[in-house]
Structure formats: structure tokens, C-alpha cells
Amino acid sequence: MSEDSGQIDHVFHERRKFAPPAEFTKRSVVSSQDQYAELCQRATENRDEFWKAEAEEHLHWFEPFDSVCEFNAPDVKWFDGGKTNASYNCLDKHVEEGRGNRTAIIWEGEPGDTRSLTYAELRKEVAKCAEAMLELGVGAGDVVSIYMPMTPELAIAMLGCARIGAVHSVIFAGFSAESIADRNNDAKAKLVITSDGLHRRGKVLPLKETVDEALAKSPTVEKCLVLRRIGNSDTPMTEGRDHWWHDVVDKQQGELHAAPMDSEAPLFILYTSGSTGKPKGILHTTAGYNLWAKRTFQWVFDHREDDIYWCTADCGWITGHSYIVYGPLSAGATCLIYEGAPNFPAENRFWELVEKYRVTILYTAPTAIRAFIKWGDEHVEKHDLSSLRLLGSVGEGINPETWIWYHEKIGGSKCPIVDTWWQTETGGIMMSPLPGITATKPGSCTFPLPGVVPKIVDELGGDVDDQHGGMLCIAQPWPGMLRGIWGDHQRFVQQYWTTVPGMYLTGDNARRDRDGYYWIMGRIDDVINVSGHRLSTIEVESTLVSHDCVCEAAVVGRPHELKGQAISAFVTIKDAEPTEELRQELKQYVRKQIGALAQPDDIRFAESLPKTRSGKIMRRLLRDVASGREVAGDTSTLEDLSVLAKLADEEA
Numbered sequence: 266m267s268e269d270s271g272q273i274d275h276v277f278h279e280r281r282k283f284a285p286p287a288e289f290t291k292r293s294v295v296s297s298q299d300q301y302a303e304l305c306q307r308a309t310e311n312r313d314e315f316w317k318a319e320a321e322e323h324l325h326w327f328e329p330f331d332s333v334c335e336f337n338a339p340d341v342k343w344f345d346g347g348k349t350n351a352s353y354n355c356l357d358k359h360v361e362e363g364r365g366n367r368t369a370i371i372w373e374g375e376p377g378d379t380r381s382l383t384y385a386e387l388r389k390e391v392a393k394c395a396e397a398m399l400e401l402g403v404g405a406g407d408v409v410s411i412y413m414p415m416t417p418e419l420a421i422a423m424l425g426c427a428r429i430g431a432v433h434s435v436i437f438a439g440f441s442a443e444s445i446a447d448r449n450n451d452a453k454a455k456l457v458i459t460s461d462g463l464h465r466r467g468k469v470l471p472l473k474e475t476v477d478e479a480l481a482k483s484p485t486v487e488k489c490l491v492l493r494r495i496g497n498s499d500t501p502m503t504e505g506r507d508h509w510w511h512d513v514v515d516k517q518q519g520e521l522h523a524a525p526m527d528s529e530a531p532l533f534i535l536y537t538s539g540s541t542g543k544p545k546g547i548l549h550t551t552a553g554y555n556l557w558a559k560r561t562f563q564w565v566f567d568h569r570e571d572d573i574y575w576c577t578a579d580c581g582w583i584t585g586h587s588y589i590v591y592g593p594l595s596a597g598a599t600c601l602i603y604e605g606a607p608n609f610p611a612e613n614r615f616w617e618l619v620e621k622y623r624v625t626i627l628y629t630a631p632t633a634i635r636a637f638i639k640w641g642d643e644h645v646e647k648h649d650l651s652s653l654r655l656l657g658s659v660g661e662g663i664n665p666e667t668w669i670w671y672h673e674k675i676g677g678s679k680c681p682i683v684d685t686w687w688q689t690e691t692g693g694i695m696m697s698p699l700p701g702i703t704a705t706k707p708g709s710c711t712f713p714l715p716g717v718v719p720k721i722v723d724e725l726g727g728d729v730d731d732q733h734g735g736m737l738c739i740a741q742p743w744p745g746m747l748r749g750i751w752g753d754h755q756r757f758v759q760q761y762w763t764t765v766p767g768m769y770l771t772g773d774n775a776r777r778d779r780d781g782y783y784w785i786m787g788r789i790d791d792v793i794n795v796s797g798h799r800l801s802t803i804e805v806e807s808t809l810v811s812h813d814c815v816c817e818a819a820v821v822g823r824p825h826e827l828k829g830q831a832i833s834a835f836v837t838i839k840d841a842e843p844t845e846e847l848r849q850e851l852k853q854y855v856r857k858q859i860g861a862l863a864q865p866d867d868i869r870f871a872e873s874l875p876k877t878r879s880g881k882i883m884r885r886l887l888r889d890v891a892s893g894r895e896v897a898g899d900t901s902t903l904e905d906l907s908v909l910a911k912l913a914d915e916e917a
């Protein structure tokens with residue numbers, strides 16, 4: 266392959282295939298290939314007609330919309346002229362339609378305390394929170410930063426904002442004071458909602474102190490609302506600025522109606538780290554996002570009345586926004602929310618929760634699954650997981666061996682796995698199996714959802730042989746697409762709409778196999794160029810992970826005089842010693858499995874791999890490590906790379 270073709274040399278072959286269980290197909294939301302084909306056809310060929318009907322059926326409209334989709338790349342308006350409200354769609358709609366007594370949220374705190382809220386109760390709490398925000402001077406269009414533990418109040422605060430048209434900006438409760446201040450300032454936040462602290466792995470972490478440090482540098486913030494979560498009596502409170510949740514929220518009536526909002530009114534901003542520079546505030550608006558979150562939830566998770574659905578993400582990430590709050594609640598689902606760590610008090614906590622609440626749908630991330638594998642099967646085996654019927658994966662590519670373990674050990678070989686590919690920017694799932702109809706291949710996110718038109722192109726936007734792979738773009742607008750980067754239109758245009766004019770650039774590489782299945786090959790920046798062959802990191806990583814002794818692997822390129830780049834692999838191991846012998850064995854293993862070309866030039870054993878707070882391997886950091894110094898042949902000691910992750914702070 267020539268160096269400038271933009272194509273990627275695909276070297277990894279996964280041939281296993283799993284048919285959807287017949288029982289599943291019979292009663293699933295999308296239950297035949299014909300139905301799927303028809304949905305796709307209508308969504309692309311009669312786009313406006315299709316989405317008009319979807320929006321009319323699935324959202325509540327205070328005022329009808331005039332147009333369906335006005336697309337003038339990169340600007341787009343969905344359902345313009347209409348008025349709806351996401352909090353209404355998530356709550357009032359169910360109460361009005363007689364489903365107020367359904368359980369909306371089942372919550373368990375890390376210490377084991379529990380709470381459950383019906384849709385009617387949740388609506389009341391949300392209305393109270395909204396009333397309190399109005400009292401604190403927040404109105405439509407104002408930005409509210411939310412920095413909270415995974416308590417019901419976090420979802421209540423988000424929906425409270427939506428109810429009055431305030432724009433929430435959830436900041437993951439692991440971020441530093443500096444990061445909170447940056448986000449407050451970029452968004453010009455007026456209110457911050459936080460708590461006195463949170464429970465994490467049996468410890469109590471103060472949050473308000475961190476927020477105070479941030480507020481000293483956040484001139485736009487006028488008020489701070491503080492939930493008492495841990496009962497920390499010496500929480501610092503600034504007179505006039507800070508208010509306890511139990512003082513201002515609890516006394517409210519809880520009767521406030523949802524405000525009719527323009528379809529394109531901002532619903533939330535969510536900051537995501539750019540590959541370089543400061544984090545970008547991804548903007549999502551009301552109607553299109555809400556519809557996309559709801560419909561993708563229903564299609565992909567095949568939601569049924571009696572499901573107990575558990576998404577293990579944090580609301581600090583888009584997964585929590587779309588698949589803990591807006592998607593499932595719009596669909597009237599019963600959602601389990603768990604506050605704490607998966608290994609507290611012990612490594613079986615997740616499985617204990619699945620058994621206790623009879624969870625039927627579990628949605629988690631490959632990084633968590635790889636941790637479970639490392640912790641050992643015994644933690645899983647002592648629990649009855651027979652309630653599970655569907656498993657989901659999100660956040661990174663799932664290595665086939667990890668997929669197989671998830672399928673067998675967690676799913677009892679009977680649950681379909683939906684490997685969902687999407688991004689903060691896409692608002693919701695873009696490609697995924699549909700559990701009743703899609704035969705899955707481990708490691709492939711399979712096919713696009715209705716209305717999603719993927720296109721694989723070279724660096725100039727030209728067609729490539731998609732069996733090799735190239736840059737993944739989306740060629741048509743979809744309702745959940747981002748509307749911009751908060752306060753930085755130019756960066757929005759530059760980042761997503763310039764490389765390939767008229768199409769949304771995802772920043773990922775992908776290929777399509779002969780059966781039409783899509784395989785995500787990692788970020789564009791992660792491609793390794795060895796002697797003119799462009800390789801995908803995930804393919805080499807998946808091969809390493811398929812070796813019995815390897816738990817996790819990260820592969821990066823480092824400069825090499827002759828080859829352009831050499832391949833450096835970092836691995837964590839199980840049931841093995843970090844010896845030179847194992848190192849050679851792993852190199853030979855990759856060579857044998859996928860070819861000499863992909864054989865790592867060096868392999869380093871690591872205690873753990875550096876990850877972002879959302880669990881993605883920081884390959885950029887490892888590239889620096891790999892190119893910094895040559896690896897001496899006899900280094901067999903384990904390196905603790907988590908230290909590096911800490912040094913790099915959250916934006917790496």
C-alpha cells in the first residue's frame with residue numbers, strides 16, 4: 266500500500282459469528298431484516314417524512330414544528346418552529362399517560378443505602394429542583410455546572426435544568442478545581458450544583474472544597490447549591506452564595522410545569538478533551554437530541570416493559586446523558602443507578618447488583634470488562650446472572666477475546682452483545698447490532714442505525730476500498746448530531762467539517778468487510794506507519810489480548826530510522842511472569858497470527874495502562890514514553906504507567 270493512499274492495511278481476521286437467539290427475534294423491537302431495511306430506506310430516501318413521523322409519535326409537542334431538517338453544512342436545524350421539553354418527554358408524558366407509578370430509578374449508594382423513585386415521584390423532585398433554581402436566579406439559557414456523585418439528585422438536577430430551559434454542563438466528579446474553573450469560565454456558568462462529598466472505594470472524598478477553589482476563579486458563578494450526601498459537618502459554606510439543597514429544594518411545591526422550549530434551544534454542553542488544546546464544549550439542543558436518544562435506546566436495547574436496565578456509566582460522560590437519563594427515561598424504562606466503584610467492598614459488587622435487582626440489560630465498557638477478567642472468574646461465578654438477556658459495550662473497541670469472555674461468563678452464552686459505536690458529538694448510538702436481527706462478529710459494531718449514512722474516505726475525501734479502511738465520515742445529517750462547540754464556531758468547522766467538505770468527520774478510522782460489517786480501527790491519529798504500511802493499533806492490540814497471558818494491550822508507533830515507525834506494545838499480564846521469554850513469545854505470537862509486518866519491535870510489561878478518566882487508553886502518552894528511550898532487552902520489570910496518567914492530568 267502506498268504511503269499517501271490514506272488506506273489502512275487490515276491485518277486482523279475475526280471469523281466467529283453469533284446468530285441472534287430465535288426467542289429474541291420473535292418479540293424484539295426491530296424483528297426482521299426487512300423491517301430494518303425498510304427503516305433505513307425510509308430514513309435516508311424520505312428523510313423528512315420519516316423523521317416527521319418519528320418526532321410526532323415519540324415527542325410531546327407544545328407547538329408543532331414547521332420544517333423537519335434544514336441542513337446547510339455544518340449548520341443544521343431539526344424540527345424548527347416547534348416547541349417541546351426534554352423533562353416533559355422524560356417525566357410528564359408518562360405521568361399523563363397513566364404510567365406515573367412505574368419505577369423510574371432504582372438507586373444504590375456505594376455504602377449500600379438504597380432509594381427508588383417512580384416517574385410521578387421523580388417528576389415532583391425535578392419540579393422542586395427547577396423551582397429552587399428559579400429562586401436562585403437561574404432562567405432559560407443560563408448555564409448550570411453540575412459536579413456531583415452518581416446520586417438520583419444528579420439526574421434530578423439535569424432534568425431540573427431542562428424543565429426551565431437552563432443549559433446543564435455536567436463535570437465528572439473526578440476533575441480538578443482547575444478543570445471546573447475552565448469549564449465554568451468557558452460556558453459562563455451562573456450556578457454550580459455540587460455535594461459535600463462522595464463515597465469512593467470506602468473513602469469519603471470532599472467535593473465542596475474543590476468547588477470552592479474553582480469558584481475563586483469563576484467570576485460568572487453567582488450561586489452554589491450543595492447536596493448533603495456524606496453528612497460532612499465541616500463543609501465550608503459561603504454566606505449569600507452557597508445554599509444547601511435541603512434548605513432550598515425541599516421546601517418547594519414541586520408543581521412547576523415544563524417550559525415549552527424551541528426545538529433548537531440548547532439542552533446541554535458537555536466538555537470533551539480535544540486531542541490537543543483545551544476541552545471543547547460539545548453543544549446538543551433539545552428536540553433532535555431527545556428523539557435520537559429515545560429511539561436509539563429503543564432500537565438497540567430492545568426495551569420492554571419489564572426490563573431492569575443498568576448502564577454503569579457516570580453522568581459526567583455522554584453515555585450517562587443519553588443512556589441513563591434522556592434515552593431510557595423518555596422510553597419509560599426502569600433504570601438502576603449505582604454510585605460507587607465496581608470493586609467495593611469486593612470485586613463482585615456488579616454481579617451482586619445484577620443478582621439483587623434482577624437486571625435484564627447491562628451496558629458497560631471494555632475497560633471495565635478487562636478489569637473483571639483480570640480480577641478472576643470466581644467473583645462472577647458465585648452469582649446468579651440468569652436475569653440478564655442483553656449486554657452492551659461502549660467507549661472503545663472491544664477486543665474479540667474480551668467480547669467472548671463477556672458473552673460466556675456474563676451472558677451465559679445466551680445474551681446478544683450490542684457493541685455500540687458513537688461519540689459525544691453524535692449524541693447517541695450510530696452503529697450497533699440490533700439484538701433481534703443482527704448476527705454479531707466479536708469486535709465489529711456491525712451496521713449503521715436507520716438514518717446513519719457512514720462513508721469511508723481517504724485523506725482527500727475520495728473513495729477508498731472500504732475493505733481496507735480509511736477515515737470514517739457521516740454523509741447525512743441525523744437528529745442527534747452536535748450543533749457546535751460552545752463559543753467556538755471556527756473550531757467546530759475546522760475540526761469536523763473541513764477535511765472532507767459537506768460531511769461530518771468522526772476522527773475514527775474504519776473498514777467494512779465483505780459482508781458489509783463495520784470495524785472501527787481507532788482514532789486517525791493512532792495509525793502506525795511501518796515501512797509504508799498503515800496499521801491500526803486495535804488490530805495488533807486485539808491479537809495480543811487473544812494470548813492467554815495478556816490482559817490489556819496498548820500499541821503505539823515510535824520513530825524508526827528505516828521503517829518510518831516501529832511498533833511498541835505495552836501489556837498487562839495475568840497468570841504469568843514478566844520474563845524475556847514471555848516477551849519473545851508474544852512477539853512470535855503476533856507474527857504468527859497476523860504477520861511479520863505487525864510484530865512489535867518492543868514489548869513492555871506494565872502494572873497498568875494510563876487511561877483517561879473515562880477509561881480510554883492514552884496512546885498519545887505512551888507514544889512519548891515509547892519514543893523517549895529505547896527499551897533495553899533485559900527490562901522485564903513491570904512499569905507503573907498509571908503514574909504517568911496522573912502527571913498528564915485529565916486533558917491528555
Ligand code: WT7
Pocket residue numbers: 537582583584658659660661662663684685686687688689690710771772773785787788879
Ligand atoms: C470515541 C468517542 C460513545 C460514548 C462514550 C465515548 C471510541 C466509542 C466505540 C466502539 C470502537 C469506540 C471511538 C469514538 N469508541 N465506542 N463501540 N468501538 N470505538 O464517547 O468520549 O466522545 O469517545 O470513542 O474512538 O470516536 P467519547
